Amino acid sequence: MKILKTIEELKEVRNNITEGTIGFVPTMGALHDGHISLIKQARNENDTVIVSIFLNPTQFLPGEDLDNYPKKDEADKKICEMCKVDYLFMPDTSTMYEKEEVLIKAPNKSYILEGASRPGHFDGVLQVVLKLFNLTRPTNAYFGKKDAQQLTLIQQMVRNLFLNINIIPCDIVREKDGLALSSRNVYLNNEQRQEALKISKSLTKAGQLIGKKEFDVKTIKATMKEVMNSLDIEYIEVVNKDFEPIDTIELKNTIILVVARFGNTRLLDNLWV
Known part of the structure; x- marks a missing residue:
């Protein structure tokens, strides 16, 4: 597995992949069995697997748990190695964002349910996912059904912006007692x-x-x-x-x-x- 930290490194790797399918799993790190199930499915269904770990600040509102969000970089690297990931992209915030950005605006249905209590949250989600899609240009991208509203909005973005990517919804993974992994x-x-x-x-x-x-x-x-x-x-x-x-x-x-x-x-x- 090769760890990539910069846009230039990722672009070089991606440009050198000229054959086969690419599976992509975007994450914010602190990987658990739910993430592992996505990565394993991507591994089983694709020639090359790219995983990203990026704690995206634009999807957190003021007062939310950005600063306290679990961070387990070394454990995450080992998990990705065990899952036979080919490339792990781990950028920092300055790599992914400039001081002034072109913004993505999520549709009206992003302001109900999860969006009602977190207005603007899905704008940040779609912004970072689009950036990652543009960098990795995957054949298939894997998202869990637990974040159902997020999944639906990403599917709509792919349709609306004519992105040539298959979005693969993956079933919720639970603890033995039934609690959804998070x-x-x-x-x-x-x-x-x-x-x-x-x-x-x-x-x-x-x-x-x-x-x-x-x-x-x-x-x-x-x-x-x-x-x-x-x-x-x-x-x-x-x-x-x-x-x-x-x-x-x-x-x-x-x-x-x-x-x-x-x-x-x-x-x-x-x-x-």
Whole structure:
């Protein structure tokens, strides 16, 4: 595995790849089994694999956890080596951004749900992802379904800007007890960690109801709230894959989204129906 730190190094490497498919996995580091599953899928499906680790400041709002975000560079390098990554791109902020930038504006649906409490967050996400796409020019790029709104917006950006990239959605990876893997899980104390299991339990309950032909969204949301009655729920929403609210479950076109807070930590999870 070769570690790249500069734009020039990455451009030289990319220009020398003239054959085969390129799989790309963008991350912010603190890699866990969820990231590893993306990297392994990219490795299985492509001739060359590029992973980026860049803690992107433009997607953090004032007061958020940018400064405290977990940073595990040495462990991350070892993980990428074990996963047989070909190139690991690890730029710093001055490499990726100039003092004045051309900005990317996310569409209106970026200001609901995650965007409602984090206005401008998705502008920063799309800005850095587009930069990384332009640098790596991948055949396939891999994103987890856990960040469902982010995934949908990246898919739209690829369509709208006519980017010749396949976006590959990857299933959520969970702990054995059901908690969705997240770099922010390390912020939870033991009591919060146990309470957080109610998030995935509520989604399991929703899936069971849908399996019994219960398609009324109000009923499903009410049942989920009962399961999570002791949690600080930020939202439970049911949308179609265009992120439009729906009243009735549409099979193969529905996402059930949950966010709950544990102190200063927000955990999100979802179920694709």
